[in-house]
Amino acid sequence: MKALVIAERDEAARELAAGARTLADEVVLVTLGATPAGVADKTLVVNVPAGAVADDAYATVRGIFDAEAPAVVLAEPTRHVKSVLGRLAAAAGASVITDVVELTEAGAKSLYFGGVGERVRKSAGDVAFYTVAAGTFDGAAATGADAVEEVAWVAPAAALELVSSREREKGGSDLFKADAVVAAGRGFAEESELDLARELCAKIDGGLACSRPLTEGVDWMPSGTYVGVSGLVLTPKVYVACGISGQMQHMVGCNRSGAVFAINKDKNAPIFKQCDFGLVGDLSEVLPALVAAL
Numbered sequence: 001m002k003a004l005v006i007a008e009r010d011e012a013a014r015e016l017a018a019g020a021r022t023l024a025d026e027v028v029l030v031t032l033g034a035t036p037a038g039v040a041d042k043t044l045v046v047n048v049p050a051g052a053v054a055d056d057a058y059a060t061v062r063g064i065f066d067a068e069a070p071a072v073v074l075a076e077p078t079r080h081v082k083s084v085l086g087r088l089a090a091a092a093g094a095s096v097i098t099d100v101v102e103l104t105e106a107g108a109k110s111l112y113f114g115g116v117g118e119r120v121r122k123s124a125g126d127v128a129f130y131t132v133a134a135g136t137f138d139g140a141a142a143t144g145a146d147a148v149e150e151v152a153w154v155a156p157a158a159a160l161e162l163v164s165s166r167e168r169e170k171g172g173s174d175l176f177k178a179d180a181v182v183a184a185g186r187g188f189a190e191e192s193e194l195d196l197a198r199e200l201c202a203k204i205d206g207g208l209a210c211s212r213p214l215t216e217g218v219d220w221m222p223s224g225t226y227v228g229v230s231g232l233v234l235t236p237k238v239y240v241a242c243g244i245s246g247q248m249q250h251m252v253g254c255n256r257s258g259a260v261f262a263i264n265k266d267k268n269a270p271i272f273k274q275c276d277f278g279l280v281g282d283l284s285e286v287l288p289a290l291v292a293a294l
């Protein structure tokens, strides 16, 4: 059986290729820019030309899909890759099972209803298409050939036009790569108080993330830094949730971290039932004390 992996970032490409190896004899990796070698039997890089939009990689990836004829497709759940994958599945007369957190003989386990429930489904089409959450194949080893091949861009018949672009503000270090993540929630009363979380990040070399209300509610943090069912799903070694109540929609994005630490002034906050280490206290006292002690 052959598996096709579609990914945008190096780490995701590596992890999904390793996971694909547990399902298939042959693994073909297609990346939109990333170039990890030695993780698949064949690595095909689709470089998006200047002025083009990554979603238009569909035309190129479709050619690869037709030529490789995989039985299963595993994809990194980025916006660009999802856009490509949805169209591939539609062309193949199949649907995509999204947010998969485990693949077993029984089927693909995925989260639904804001992460409150999980279900196991089997793909109905000839080809199974999955978007897979980070950390699903933690521990699987990627193996493969070192050759990385560039694929010529196939321009679609009706290409998207890039009108303008600008660099988005980042939340400090790359959150997917960070071993430690400090996440700020609505327990921070003022935007300026986030400096307390930033100081902790500096001490533990962590990235700063947040709960959704800090992006969409008050716009204190960039939208790409919120964690949860509709945001990032992170698996750092250490996740420090500061002033976060522990709603399921948030916890889905962090509960597979190595260890979850929670700081909250309410001893009955739901997060204390879901963390590995909990500290009841006010952020304005706990965070400076923690930073001083580290």
Ligand SMILES: Cc1cc2nc3c(=O)[nH]c(=O)nc-3n(C[C@H](O)[C@H](O)[C@H](O)COP(=O)(O)OP(=O)(O)OC[C@H]3O[C@@H](n4cnc5c(N)ncnc54)[C@H](O)[C@@H]3O)c2cc1C
Residues within 6 Å of the ligand: 114, 184, 185, 186, 187, 188, 210, 211, 212, 213, 226, 227, 228, 229, 230, 231, 232, 242, 243, 244, 245, 246, 247, 249, 250, 253, 263, 264, 265, 266, 269, 281, 282, 283, 284
């Ligand atoms: C469809 C849907 C999707 C959603 N997706 C997401 C998602 O992806 N990610 C996400 O984060 N949310 C998501 N939400 C929102 C989610 O349901 C919660 O509303 C949100 O996670 C709450 O954020 P919070 O914990 O920061 O705030 P709150 O729930 O308000 O909690 C704040 C916590 O801070 C504590 N606190 C207050 N002051 C202090 C202090 N001085 N010191 C210490 N502790 C203090 C309080 O005791 C409280 O527990 C979604 C909601 C819906 C309906």
